[in-house]
Amino acid sequence: MHTQSILVTGGHGQLATALSSHDGVIRVGRPDFDFDRPDTIDAVIRAHDPSIVVNAAAWTAVDAAETDVDGARRANHTGPARIAAVCRELDIPLIHISTDYVFSGDKGSPYVETDPVDPRSVYGRTKADGEQAVLQAQPDSIILRTAWVYSSYNRNFVRTMVEAAARRPTLRVVSDQIGNPTSADALADVIMHIIGQIRDTGWKPDYAGIYHATGQGQASWYDLACMAVNAAARRGNPQPVMEAIATADWPTPARRPPDARLDCTRLRQMFGCAPGPWEPEVERVVEKLLSQAA
Numbered sequence: 236m237h238t239q240s241i242l243v244t245g246g247h248g249q250l251a252t253a254l255s256s257h258d259g260v261i262r263v264g265r266p267d268f269d270f271d272r273p274d275t276i277d278a279v280i281r282a283h284d285p286s287i288v289v290n291a292a293a294w295t296a297v298d299a300a301e302t303d304v305d306g307a308r309r310a311n312h313t314g315p316a317r318i319a320a321v322c323r324e325l326d327i328p329l330i331h332i333s334t335d336y337v338f339s340g341d342k343g344s345p346y347v348e349t350d351p352v353d354p355r356s357v358y359g360r361t362k363a364d365g366e367q368a369v370l371q372a373q374p375d376s377i378i379l380r381t382a383w384v385y386s387s388y389n390r391n392f393v394r395t396m397v398e399a400a401a402r403r404p405t406l407r408v409v410s411d412q413i414g415n416p417t418s419a420d421a422l423a424d425v426i427m428h429i430i431g432q433i434r435d436t437g438w439k440p441d442y443a444g445i446y447h448a449t450g451q452g453q454a455s456w457y458d459l460a461c462m463a464v465n466a467a468a469r470r471g472n473p474q475p476v477m478e479a480i481a482t483a484d485w486p487t488p489a490r491r492p493p494d495a496r497l498d499c500t501r502l503r504q505m506f507g508c509a510p511g512p513w514e515p516e517v518e519r520v521v522e523k524l525l526s527q528a529a
Contacts, residue, residue, distance in 0.1 A: 237286045237327065241430060242279075244268055244318070245291030250332060252388040253423035254289060261285065264292070270314030280321045287430055289330045290318050290369075293362070297336070298488040300357040311361035312368055319372035328375045328438050330426060335382035335414060335449075337363040340492025347498045348380075348445045356489040366445065375438055377429065378445040379422075380497060383459070385516075386419035387523040396460045397467045397524050400475050406464065410457035410479035414495050415449035418516035422448060428508045442505065447497035450513035455479075462514060466521040 239259055245251030246264020255262045261283055268279045270292070280288065294300055294310035315331055322329045336359035337352040352363045366378050385393035399406055425448055433442065454462070457479045468474040482491065499509040510516075 237284050237325075240283060240285045241287055241289060242283050242285035243289045243291055245293075247389060248291055248293075248295075249384055249386045249388050249391060249419040250291040250422060253386060253419040254291065254426065257423065257427050268292075270309045273314070273317050276314065276317045277321050280318070280325065280327070284325070285327060287328050287330065287433065288318060288322055289332070289426060290315055291332050293332065293334075294358065297356060297358045297491075300361065301488040304357050304361075307357055307361045308364075311358070312365040315365045316368035316372050319369040319376060323373040323375070328377070328433060328442075329369065329373050330377045330379060330429065331366070331369045333366050333378050333380045333445075334359070334362050335380060335492060335495035335497055337366065337380065338492055338495050340412075340495045343494060345496040345498040346447070348447060348501055355492070358489060370444070374443055375440075376443060379426070379448045379502075380445065381417050381422055381447075382449045382495060382497060383414045383416045384419050384422065385416060385459075385520060387520050387527065388419065392456070392459065393463045393517060393520055394524060396463045397472065397521055400464045400467055401473055403475055405476040405478055406460060407478045407480045407485070408457040408460040409482050409485050410455045411481050412491050412493050413453050413455050414492070415452070415497055416454050416459050416513040416517070417448070417450040417510055418513065418520065421450065421510035421516055425502075425506075425508050425510055429506050432506055446502040446505070447499045448502055448510060449497045449499060450510045450516065451499075452512050452514065453496050454513065459513075459517070462517045463521055466518050467525060470522065470525050472525065
């Protein structure tokens with residue numbers, strides 16, 4: 236009989252931090268739990284014997300992955316596969332976090348779970364491979380694809396924009412990439428709702444598979460930056476000039492999906508939940524960021 240704990244990987248990452256505020260969560264990370272040392276994966280899961288594992292650990296440095304392919308693969312593919320194999324052996328359901336980068340972003344409309352993956356970066360390819368490896372190793376797994384995660388924890392786009400607005404008179408932000416901004420806290424709430432349903436009903440084979448879990452509504456990076464900077468300005472932060480630029484004006488080693496919006500209908504139908512609109516969450520996160528800085 237497993238303990239009632241929820242084992243969350245990802246150390247001090249945004250989602251792991253958001254989940255750590257919930258009852259029963261045990262958060263683990265390096266050096267105790269390290270994809271570069273696969274034996275630690277087995278040891279930590281066996282030691283805690285949780286009722287469910289949430290793998291929120293990943294290599295998310297998209298550009299750095301282009302030059303450290305092995306590191307990205309360990310964190311995004313072979314490491315998660317090892318987690319899944321141990322979970323299957325111990326009969327523990329697994330929730331694994333994935334990304335919109337498994338898609339090219341060229342569809343022109345929101346992606347559904349059955350759309351074929353077509354990653355265009357090392358990060359995206361390793362995450363897509365990780366999804367399949369997890370489902371093969373532990374059929375009792377839920378894959379949650381999310382996108383554009385922000386919070387008042389750790390480094391993220393919203394925090395970077397708020398801090399940059401306090402230092403620079405002009406901010407240049409890409410406006411021709413669109414997606415679904417997602418609050419880490421809102422995503423954590425969804426995960427806890429799913430876990431609650433699994434506990435209430437017991438694991439059902441229908442639960443297994445891939446789901447999309449992003450904030451409701453779409454935005455460009457420029458839209459998101461303006462929302463964050465304006466929210467901060469209303470609370471006394473400086474108001475810089477906001478300049479919209481094209482992706483071509485801000486070249487990066489890894490290709491970004493130009494339109495990686497995700498459709499969350501399947502998540503709502505199966506579990507009756509999904510992250511809410513992104514705009515109020517940005518307001519809340521900015522208020523928290525400024526209160527932390529005060």
